[in-house]
Amino acid sequence: MIEIARRGVCLVLSAPSGAGKTAIADALLASEPQLERSISVTTRARRPAEIDGMHYHFLTEDGFQRALHDNALLEWARVLQGTHAYGTPRAPVERALAAGRDVVFDIDWQGHTQLREKLPADVVSVFVLPPNLMTLRSRLVARAGDRGDEIDRRMRVARDEIRHWVEFDHVVVNENLHFAAEAVRAVLHGARLSAARLTGLPGFVEQLALP
Template identity: 50%
Template structure:
């Protein structure tokens, strides 16, 4: 905030599978040194090109459940056959240090995150331009077989039904325009007065000078 200390924020991107949240998040981070990906724990196996500790912390189910029992997660959910969750400690540290974290999570995780840290969340939901286009994008991704694509499409409607729980909603028709809109949202939210932990001391010095 123009050299004035501020509290970090948690930027949440959600969409149905294939809706673009991972790609949009990656594009935001490529041009923003203060936007750090929250690395979730998951029990699902790595997809091609994913790296443990960078994309996710890949763990078995007993390890995941121990972290939940120890209250070491700020949010967690089961999505399809696998569990996902966010470790608590790095989130608290980033917020206190004025660093922003990006979350690629679903509506269940977003709801839990907002309940745990209500003043720190900025949430964006990405809608597909049509269900036909969503199906095409899932098929083009070539990461899942036809049965999994069909299951994801069947689940998409129930996921999209939670769009109105988000602060901002973007229709992802054009990738570059969607990234630009998300970047504008992030820039504005960083300037909220409520996040400016250094504003009161700055104004005090300003008036005392």
């Protein structure tokens, strides 16, 4: 199979909690050898089953502040009333893109905005929608086991997040995980074939044109 050198793709998946973006990312990672997951940094404590560098890169607050000062993060945010910080390290993403490997991001709409500002030519984004709000609620109940008031809060957040679908390149409705994953796979494969991304294309075409 002929392979033309290319720059990698930042595939951003965003969705309200429970819509299935993580499951879609997992399905793609299991079948796309050129795709890797972006591993975030965080200031929260490591849980017993977590491995540094595999689940997260765990940083102290001072280390996180140094990363911000050095412009070493592509996007970041604080959660839980500002207690813990999360972010995407720049260096491994840029290494992957330069090597022709693709990186999938499971981030919210705010992270997508920051990432597109930093790497505007490399981001291809997909917003994942549930088929309806009843299904979304059922998934949240089944997954989290939270009380009714917490589910209601998550649903309010979900409605706010859904309003940001217009900021994304593509939208996929996740009624069936297999079909949703295949739709996102088509987006990824199309992005890989963008002429602007095929860095080896001029040389390939030149040798085709030789007498």
